[in-house]
Amino acid sequence: MSSAKQKDGAATGVREITYAEAIREAMSEEMRKSDDVFLMGEDVGVYGGAFGVSVGMVDEFGEDRVRDTPISEAVIVGAATGAAVTGMRPIAEIQFSDFITIGMDQLVNQAAKIRYMFGGAANVPMVIRAPAGSGTGAAAQHSSSMEAWYTHVPGLKVVTPSSPYDAKGLLKSAIADPNPVVFLEQKLLYRVKGPVPEEEYTIPLSSSEVKREGDAVTVVTWGRMVNRCLEVADELSREGIEMEVVDPRTLMPLDEGPIVASAKKTGRVLIVHEAVQTGGYGGEIAARIADSEAFYYLDAPIKRLGALDVPVPYNPVLEANVVPTHEKITAAVRELVQ
């Protein structure tokens, strides 16, 4: 729980910055350290990225290292791959994670597999950054959460930070990692602030974190749903129900230990994610628990709460009710601990 301490930063005088700023800092710091690191993507330069994540970076690093690309996702991913194989450390931004589909072949059949196909003779140190999730009213083609897909592709690493602190520390590790990393950012977190120390730090990939301790139920969750679950936890705590909230932070490779340990401790598990429930990564987590020593400690069925099995609708009320709501999470926890 090292960074849980950090979360109290505000109290201990650590400055607070937004999730978007944390990401920008991570990129800028790594770009200052090494000329091999650069950013490319649609409108990342003078526009500053669709969500303003890279605002100002082109002023510091120039157009050569903060490269605006044409609207061509396949070659964005593929060129990043080629640059990585030849020794650079590209960060490629895909403007919305929905559009990774256009670069899917390059990501899945090239970047992820090159090392293995070549018998270990190549490295592909690249990061694909892309904003995921609904809640912006942009409807079905701009709102999906497809992290489960990438976890099913050996060779990729998959990171889903839920706080500014995690975003910065994990992105720095992702940039340093010699493998292709899919770094899924949360649109709705971009403007959320949190404590981030000024000093250099990194968070190792594949390090699940217990965001909150509790004994009544284990809630495994990531991305935007972490804060929502923590809010529910605060509320239910007043009734004496203490939720333990575990955030894997990196879905692939998964640091399973803290999840299984927590399930063993509480005997009750709820998995919450923003992605559509069917075929989601919640299934993987449930299956891992159901095939772990925690199985013998379970006092109730393992529950999942993902989005309804529909594309994301436009109307704000419908959109808000597609994903796990505060109410649904609360109800699911209550049901589990009964």
Added chain:
Amino acid sequence: MSSAKQKDGAATGVREITYAEAIREAMSEEMRKSDDVFLMGEDVGVYGGAFGVSVGMVDEFGEDRVRDTPISEAVIVGAATGAAVTGMRPIAEIQFSDFITIGMDQLVNQAAKIRYMFGGAANVPMVIRAPAGSGTGAAAQHSSSMEAWYTHVPGLKVVTPSSPYDAKGLLKSAIADPNPVVFLEQKLLYRVKGPVPEEEYTIPLSSSEVKREGDAVTVVTWGRMVNRCLEVADELSREGIEMEVVDPRTLMPLDEGPIVASAKKTGRVLIVHEAVQTGGYGGEIAARIADSEAFYYLDAPIKRLGALDVPVPYNPVLEANVVPTHEKITAAVRELVQ
């Protein structure tokens, strides 16, 4: 178990044809019935398809209805979508299922979502046929099993037939279905024969089938692994271990009933699939069981056996050992029933 009876067809005089022939018959019969149905894809015409599935069809139906396309997977999927929305019933073949990645945006962001985005005002009756699986020595970019991806996309249906009988009956239903269906064929089954009646029949999508009854353990499996599990079952039966083998046949929407019922009955569950284990559809099945009434009947952790978490290697020995082998399945069942 209606078709289990059919499986004894050889004894009762039903003719035997291959899985590839069964698929060809399904397409040809539906094309004879309606001018709206047509086939398009790379080399589906005079070449007869990379695996010979459509051999001879161009002679019967002509180049207009058995359309060779350029090597352009995005527009193959997209043109099928456009044809479907305007009233045709295209069957688009993607030469290897790995290449669906190139048409991923058209499949996932267009075909699957159109109906919902338009508030129900459009239908997209199309079938994407594609061969999946390893075992042909074609290595990492021609051998993957990505069915889990498509189950995570609301709007798509996902079919994975394991026998000639199922392939024909399910494909006819897929062609008749008003929704986009991803029909994943098994390369290694193409030449395998099985009984297929001459008379017209269909198998409803979303109808799991108990391929073999037993009481010791429930094995949920699909595609190429079904026959392998049935072989293991025959062998273990001699030792008095009776495996129940359930094949969902359609992964999305899933007919969950027979799976849960079986798990409840046996109390022990093994899920076997050819796809990589992490992020595979086995997680979904495990999670559904772990959150069903069967949970209370489980006598052992739910086991999954998928491929090792690696791209498919070239060498035949390595390749054969990536997927669940006869030996590994046997060992997993033994461990479960102990």
Added chain:
Amino acid sequence: MAAKTARTGKSSRAGSRPSDSLTAEQLTDMYTKMNHIRAFEEKVAYFFSRGMIHGTTHLYIGEEATAVGALAPLSDKDLITSTHRGHGHTISKGIDLNRMMAELLGRSNGYCKGKGGSMHIADLSRGNLGANGIVGGGIPIAVGAALTLKMRKQDQVVVSFFGDGALNEGSFHESVNLASVWDLPVVFVCEDNQYGMSMSRHKSINLDDLADRAKAYGIPGKTIDGQNVFEVYDAMVEAIDQAKKTGPVLLVSETYRYMGHSKSDANRYRTKEEINEWKKRDPIAILRAEILRRGTADEKTLDGIEAQTREDIEAAVRFAEEAGEPDVNDIINDVYA
């Protein structure tokens, strides 16, 4: 500068052009549609500035002549695919403005029952196969629709709209190539509004004349002045004829968006001068001047039309506002047919 190139135009002015014989009624209809588009967009811009519409939107103001000129020669049975910047195409193709506004406001009586919003409005009954949130996403669909027409031997055409930025997507390439080798009746209309979001088309494409893209597919390509609805109309009449007879055509319509790319755009990538320069050739003003020159309507009539279009939009807002929010229980419907 592109504005200058566009100004000179490229189509031959000699001889009589199809647009010379547009009837008074047709001219009035075109004027009405361009004003409907502008009024609709201004209303939407207003709603956004007040935070009254959810999500984002991409306004077409300044580009009206392309949609109206391109679609005026079409029959009701002809088909279109549109883009994220689709209001103009949608209104030009004919639409129920009430249900369109209701969709933007996310109402249950909207075209998509509130599920689609600005980027997913479609009206299959009028041959509009839909806007699209994916740049280049509608192009393959247009090709598939044209395949239906060809296989069914229907004497219709598909018009596929997309932007200059979309010219760089693989979907454009695969689609035009397929339409070309299969001789499909598609007119590909590239709306070159000079930018793909913040990127100048001069930086995203290494061509002076974007219509040169057509040369890669052995099809005709032509660049036209997209601010002049007559030039668009004439090019389109010819293109539709060609598309039906010999297969696809690429038209590049030189135009400009007055507003930011979407609601969050600081316009850092272009100058005020450039925007003002383009505004001097406003497409509605150009049409209005020509109508007056031809004398098919007078100032008063045209003012009346303009006022009426604004009133139509207000009525659409009232229609939308009278309807309720969609029922939360409707979320799960419409996934499968």
Added chain:
Amino acid sequence: MAAKTARTGKSSRAGSRPSDSLTAEQLTDMYTKMNHIRAFEEKVAYFFSRGMIHGTTHLYIGEEATAVGALAPLSDKDLITSTHRGHGHTISKGIDLNRMMAELLGRSNGYCKGKGGSMHIADLSRGNLGANGIVGGGIPIAVGAALTLKMRKQDQVVVSFFGDGALNEGSFHESVNLASVWDLPVVFVCEDNQYGMSMSRHKSINLDDLADRAKAYGIPGKTIDGQNVFEVYDAMVEAIDQAKKTGPVLLVSETYRYMGHSKSDANRYRTKEEINEWKKRDPIAILRAEILRRGTADEKTLDGIEAQTREDIEAAVRFAEEAGEPDVNDIINDVYA
């Protein structure tokens, strides 16, 4: 017929050409490489016909002049991306034939430790970024490699090979466009062997001259006789120079594959006559004739080279066969670095 077009060639014959000053040693090296490719392929074909190699393979026989002519002007530090039909490129770029053969035979001492096979051989130490099982899959990677060269200001070039069929993939389009707007040092070499699997390039592309594809990107494009190694060489010397100075170039090399597309090909889509017509202009025979004409080597020397290449291949087979199968426990290695 394409064979005829290719026969006349398109490059100017006037004046002195770079290939005129190829040294005896260079000519011998080219002859050796072409024979290595052919001998390698014939051996592989033999193994396949006997079921001794796993999987499938795509033979380059008949197309040798393209790989050898295109790569002869390169330095060791220059880079390439290759295709499913990659043996020719791989051998031309310089490779350890032993480890290459071992890879095809799936041995632990193969280039990829038996994990890659024919479609995934790479040798980064020699600038070969790999064959590719995805049609068009290597093109974006080539562009990325060229970006590295440009960002690091390295005076090198990337050559990206792909087939006529790959011209129809979106990846080709996006890649050439990006290389063009970023002025990247890439030579795109399209090996037009007349077919993409069973589809004639005349059916898949509506162009007489495939080099016209270049016109869509504002870059130079040129079609050359791919059976004549000198013509390929000369075009390539010029293209490399251009690529380094001004950015990408497209070369289309007209050639022909003698064998079926892959191991399972009934050749239903072409005639024996066509195949025989092309065989009359065998690239190895053309090079041999020119060497003899120039007198840089005599018949006996050339026969000796040919015999030696066959022997080298036999030695490679022995090298491979001496090694064991990979260890099953090695399956799980090499996923992550």
